[in-house]
Amino acid sequence: xxxxxxxxxxxxxxxxxxxxxxxxxxxxxxxxxxxxxxxxxxxxxxxxxxxxxxxxxxxxxxxxxxxxxxxxxxxxxxxxxxxxxxxxxxxxxxxxxxxxxxxxxxxxxxxxxxxxxxxxxxxxxxxxxxxxxxxxxxxxxxxxxxxxxxxxxxxxxxxxxxxxxxxxxxxxxxxxxxxxxxxxxxxxxxxxxxxxxxxxxxxxxxxxxxxxxxxxxxxxxxxxxxxxxxxxxxxxxxxxxxxxxxxxxxxxxxxxxxxxxxxxxxxxxxxxxxxxxxxxxxxxxxxxxxxxxxxxxxxxxxxxxxxxxxxxxxxxxxxxxxxxxxxxxxx
Amino acid sequence: xxxxxxxxxxxxxxxxxxxxxxxxxxxxxxxxxxxxxxxxxxxxxxxxxxxxxxxxxxxxxxxxxxxxxxxxxxxxxxxxxxxxxxxxxxxxxxxxxxxxxxxxxxxxxxxxxxxxxxxxxxxxxxxxxxxxxxxxxxxxxxxxxxxxxxxxxxxxxxxxxxxxxxxxxxxxxxxxxxxxxxxxxxxxxxxxxxxxxxxxxxxxxxxxxxxxxxxxxxxxxxxxxxxxxxxxxxxxxxxxxxxxxxxxxxxxxxxxxxxxxxxxxxxxxxxxxxxxxxxxxxxxxxxxxxxxxxxxxxxxxxxxxxxxxxxxxxxxxxxxxxxxxxxxxxxxxxxxxxxxxxxxxxxxxxxxxxxxxxxxxxxxxxxxxxxxxxxxx
Numbered sequence: 001x002x003x004x005x006x007x008x009x010x011x012x013x014x015x016x017x018x019x020x021x022x023x024x025x026x027x028x029x030x031x032x033x034x035x036x037x038x039x040x041x042x043x044x045x046x047x048x049x050x051x052x053x054x055x056x057x058x059x060x061x062x063x064x065x066x067x068x069x070x071x072x073x074x075x076x077x078x079x080x081x082x083x084x085x086x087x088x089x090x091x092x093x094x095x096x097x098x099x100x101x102x103x104x105x106x107x108x109x110x111x112x113x114x115x116x117x118x119x120x121x122x123x124x125x126x127x128x129x130x131x132x133x134x135x136x137x138x139x140x141x142x143x144x145x146x147x148x149x150x151x152x153x154x155x156x157x158x159x160x161x162x163x164x165x166x167x168x169x170x171x172x173x174x175x176x177x178x179x180x181x182x183x184x185x186x187x188x189x190x191x192x193x194x195x196x197x198x199x200x201x202x203x204x205x206x207x208x209x210x211x212x213x214x215x216x217x218x219x220x221x222x223x224x225x226x227x228x229x230x231x232x233x234x235x236x237x238x239x240x241x242x243x244x245x246x247x248x249x250x251x252x253x254x255x256x257x258x259x260x261x262x263x264x265x266x267x268x269x270x271x272x273x274x275x276x277x278x279x280x281x282x283x284x285x286x287x288x289x290x291x292x293x294x295x296x297x298x299x300x301x302x303x304x305x306x307x308x309x310x311x312x313x314x315x316x317x318x319x320x321x322x323x324x325x326x327x328x329x330x331x
Numbered sequence: 332x333x334x335x336x337x338x339x340x341x342x343x344x345x346x347x348x349x350x351x352x353x354x355x356x357x358x359x360x361x362x363x364x365x366x367x368x369x370x371x372x373x374x375x376x377x378x379x380x381x382x383x384x385x386x387x388x389x390x391x392x393x394x395x396x397x398x399x400x401x402x403x404x405x406x407x408x409x410x411x412x413x414x415x416x417x418x419x420x421x422x423x424x425x426x427x428x429x430x431x432x433x434x435x436x437x438x439x440x441x442x443x444x445x446x447x448x449x450x451x452x453x454x455x456x457x458x459x460x461x462x463x464x465x466x467x468x469x470x471x472x473x474x475x476x477x478x479x480x481x482x483x484x485x486x487x488x489x490x491x492x493x494x495x496x497x498x499x500x501x502x503x504x505x506x507x508x509x510x511x512x513x514x515x516x517x518x519x520x521x522x523x524x525x526x527x528x529x530x531x532x533x534x535x536x537x538x539x540x541x542x543x544x545x546x547x548x549x550x551x552x553x554x555x556x557x558x559x560x561x562x563x564x565x566x567x568x569x570x571x572x573x574x575x576x577x578x579x580x581x582x583x584x585x586x587x588x589x590x591x592x593x594x595x596x597x598x599x600x601x602x603x604x605x606x607x608x609x610x611x612x613x614x615x616x617x618x619x620x621x622x623x624x625x626x627x628x629x630x631x632x633x634x635x636x637x638x639x640x641x642x643x644x645x646x647x648x649x650x651x652x653x654x655x656x657x658x659x660x661x662x663x664x665x666x667x668x669x670x671x672x673x674x675x676x677x678x679x680x681x682x683x684x685x686x687x688x689x690x691x692x693x694x695x696x697x698x699x700x701x702x703x704x705x706x707x708x
Contacts, residue, residue, distance in 0.1 A: 007505040010572060014513040022520055026610045051609055052530035059521035059580055060536070065558075066577030067543050070551035077553065123353075130350040140354045142693060147357065149689035150682045151638030153657040157664065157678035158360045161367065161671060173379045173671070175363060207357065212700065219701050239342070268547050271640045275661050290549050295645070301553055308550040319545045326541045327534070 018058070025054045071312060078305035082298075092306035102307070105284045108198055109314075112269065112285065115199070117262040119206045121255060124213025128221055129243065131214075141218070145211035152208070152271030159204045160276060163190040194282045201283055204272050209265065213258045220254035221247060260318050267315055286311050367675035369482040375671045386477035388422070390431055394469035395448075395458050408460045410469075415454030419476040424450045431473030442470065450474075486676035495651055496677055499659040503681075505568060506643065506655055507636045510575035511629055517576070518583030519625065523613045525584065526591040527599060537588065543581040551578075552645045559646070571646040578642065579632045586631075589702055590624035591617055627699025630692050634685050656681040 029050055033043035081088050096102045127144050131137035147155065164174030168187050172178040177187040190200050224247060232246045248255075270287035277283045279292065286307055294304035366380040374383065393414040401408045415421055423432035426442050434440055436452040448470070450456040456472060458464075491497040524530070525537050551574075559570045594617065602612050618625075640657040647653050654662065660677055667673050689696065 004501075004505065006568065007509055010509040010568070011512050014509060014572075015516060018513070018516040018520075023610070026608070030608075048528075049530065052524045052528040052533070055524035055528065055609070055613075056521040056536060058517045059584055062517065062573075062577040062580055063540070063543055066555060066574065067546055067551060067581070070554035071546065073554035074550045127350075127353055130346055130353060133346055134350055137350070140350055142690070143354050144357045145693070145697075146361065146686070146689065148696075149634055149638075149685040150361070151640070151657055151685070153640050153660050153664075154638070154678045154682040157660065157674055158364045160664070161363055161675065162360055164671070171376075171378050173375060175359070175379065175381070178379050178381075207360065210357070215697050215700050264545050268549070270549070271657075274640070275664055287547070287549055291641075294553055305553065308547065308552075311547045312550050315545045315547060319542045322545065323538045323541045327538060 021058065022054070025057075026051065029054065074305045074308050074312075077301050078309045079302075081302050082300040084301060088302065092302045093310075095303065096306055096310065101279075101284055101289060104282060105279075105286045105289045105307075108283065108285050109267065111198055112202055112205075112266045113263060115202050116205050116209065116266045117259045119202075120209040120213045120262050121217075121258055123206065123210040124258065125217050125248075125255075127210060127214040128218035129247075132218055132221060141211075141214065144214055147208045148211045150208065152204075152269075153275050155204050155208055156272055156275040159200075159207075160191075163200060165189045191277055191283075192281045197277065197281055198283055201272055201276055204276070205266065205269060209262050213262070216254055216258050217251060220251040224250045260321065264315060264318060267311060286314075364675050364678055367671055368486055368679045369484065370672065371483050371485060372670070372672050374481070383482075384480055386420075386479050388475060388477055389419075390473065390475050392428075392431070392471050392473045394471055395456060397466055397469050398464050401464060406461070408463055410456075410458040410464070412456060413454050414450065414456055414472050414474050415476055419454065419478050421450065421452050421454050421474055422477050423475040425473045426471065428471075428473065432475045448472075486672045487680070490673060490676045490680060494659070494663065494673060494677060495654075496656065496659055496680055498652065499654050499656045500680070502647075502653065503637060503655040503657075506571055506575070506647070507633060509572050510579070510636045511632045513572070514576045514579040514583050514632060515625055515629060518580055518587055518628070519618060519621070520613070521580075521584050522587030522591055523609075523617055525588045526594075527612075527617070528609060540581050540584045540588075544585060546581075548578060548641065552641075556645060566646060566648045568647070571643060574642055574646050575632075575636050575639075579628075579635070582631065583628050586628050586699060586702055587621060587624050590621055594620055623695060623698055624702065626692070626695040627702065630688060630696050631699060633688060637685055 029047050033047040034040075035044045035047065037043075077084060078092055079087060079089060081091075127141070131140045131144075134140070150158070161173075162175045163177075164172075165177055165187055166172050166174070168181075172181050172187055176190060181187055191197050193200075228246060228250070229242065232242050237246065268287055269285060270291065273279055273283055273285050273288045274291065279285070279288045290304050290307040290311070293300050293307065363380050366383055367375060370380065370383055374387075378387065396410045396412055400412070401410050403409070414424070421436045423435065425431045425433035426440070426448070427433070434450070436450060439447055439449040442448050445460050445462060446464070447459045448456065450472060454474070454476075458470065491500075525533060525540075555570075555574060556566075559565060564570045564573070598616060599612060602616055607615070638657065640661060643655045643658055647655065647658075649658070656677075660674075660681055663674055663677055
């Protein structure tokens with residue numbers, strides 16, 4: 001009960017705080033530079049120089065303190081030893097280059113980067129194309145989209161049940177092993193099956209992200225002008241040609257957006273590996289490795305930060321590309 | 332022409348079937364979890380969840396009564412009784428361990444000199460003899476019974492009370508709601524300024540927001556935790572509210588700005604000409620018109636905060652009283668790896684609220700996604 005009071009109190013305080021700030025600061029500004037009287041023109045001009053900063057102020061403050069500062073601070077820490085007491089220069093980065101677990105993580109992350117965006121996009125495109133053409137398509141879309149609402153941890157439980165293993169001869173309660181034994185195979189402990197276990201983890205993320213790809217690509221497909229498609233049909237294009245030579249090239253922009261968005265999700269992937277294998281059996285990834293160094297056993301903030309910065313460096317090209325696109329669109 | 336039509340309809344069928352397969356493939360994992368959460372431990376270990384809709388077959392045996400239970404009817408010694416329990420149905424029976432399913436229900440068999448045994452489908456048996464039976468222990472009757480599908484809500488009672496999920500549910504709610512409401516207000520003002528006010532640095536700020544969209548949260552954890560410790564917030568709700576508010580801001584500002592910039596220019600310009608201040612324009616015109624975008628972001632943020640594990644693990648404590656649902660779930664995966672009735676039920680409790688939000692507000696979610704990625708598309 002007191003929890004709820006506290007939450008309600010925070011909401012009230014937060015909302016009230018925002019209102020007081022935005023309303024009050026505007027009021028103060030208007031009383032310092034009143035938009036009337038002798039200097040009305042000057043005052044309005046001056047007030048208009050300051051007012052935007054009253055609007056963006058809190059957001060800029062939050063972003064600065066909670067996102068920009070930590071990046072700089074992490075970089076600084078990555079140049080120091082475990083508890084930050086000694087400057088080690090590039091030492092942590094050199095350590096990473098020689099560390100087996102780090103190399104394994106980089107390699108696995110690359111694998112994730114190749115497989116997950118590709119499969120999600122392909123399945124998303126397929127789902128979009130199929131469901132757009134049938135009457136119950138919207139229900140189908142909803143169901144394929146649904147995993148988006150499920151937490152990575154929840155998805156971890158869901159898929160662990162599918163991969164569940166029982167000794168050969170016992171009743172298999174995991175769907176995958178049940179199918180395998182039905183087909184005459186031996187049941188496997190899928191999550192310890194190096195190197196395939198990586199793919200069994202990736203499937204979880206593909207399952208979650210396909211709905212996102214489908215929604216974006218379905219909208220893009222519907223955005224293709226009717227005339228283009230009609231013209232292609234009149235010219236005798238087969239369904240296959242119509243799809244690959246007319247439709248897909250037209251939605252390349254959206255495919256790129258989907259691809260980069262999922263790429264970012266993949267780079268940050270943590271929860272799935274964390275709860276399903278915790279990086280054992282050759283499934284370590286950067287985000288989980290970083291967590292290990294920062295919060296497990298005796299923390300090493302230097303190494304942990306170095307890994308975080310590597311992660312940051314990897315997403316930077318995407319960041320630049322996004323900014324470039326956003327600016328191009330703004331014209 | 333007829334050939335064309337035939338080809339078309341077979342293509343339509345192919346589309347229907349492949350779409351159906353895809354949907355089934357995507358739904359089955361969640362369905363499995365859902366069904367498992369209504370089965371008790373014995374049921375789960377005795378067979379996969381997909382078998383739970385069919386009656387399950389079990390074999391066993393029961394003993395008939397002895398001389399003490401015998402009655403005399405029309406000169407015959409008769410023993411009657413039941414070999415099944417509850418609403419089980421008998422599908423076969425027998426008298427020897429080697430062939431436990433030799434006879435059909437309703438069959439009458441002479442099992443020993445002058446002893447006639449009948450077992451019917453409802454499990455009642457009738458053993459008759461012309462002479463007294465003279466047996467010390469009852470005859471064994473082997474049964475093959477079909478138990479109808481049986482589901483229980485007992486798991487839910489257990490996880491919500493004994494496993495501490497009820498408390499975690501409250502914690503999650505406490506984290507989520509303020510962390511959803513507060514960033515909206517802050518972001519809405521900033522988005523309005525970036526969309527409709529002219530000032531030096533606007534383009535740079537917008538680019539900065541787009542850039543911050545992709546910053547990996549992992550980078551921020553240690554510096555922020557130490558900052559919280561240094562200023563005395565420490566680990567707790569205040570810290571996690573602040574963190575989630577900040578982490579949600581780039582997307583919020585970005586989404587809202589993209590939406591607001593698409594609002595009709597004439598409306599805003601004419602209000603300005605009429606002498607409305609920016610504050611009034613924002614409050615009276617832009618904010619109400621932006622409702623769909625606000626709703627989209629609110630849903631995103633709600634789902635993201637509710638489903639988050641990393642930020643909660645770092646910024647909230649890890650004692651039983653402080654865990655959010657994803658945290659409890661993770662702990663259960665470690666400690667109760669094999670107890671699927673607990674795991675499945677807990678997982679379902681934790682995903683139930685997001686699923687409800689998802690299905691009731693899907694429209695806004697889709698709109699938000701589209702605004703966030705294929706602008707103007």
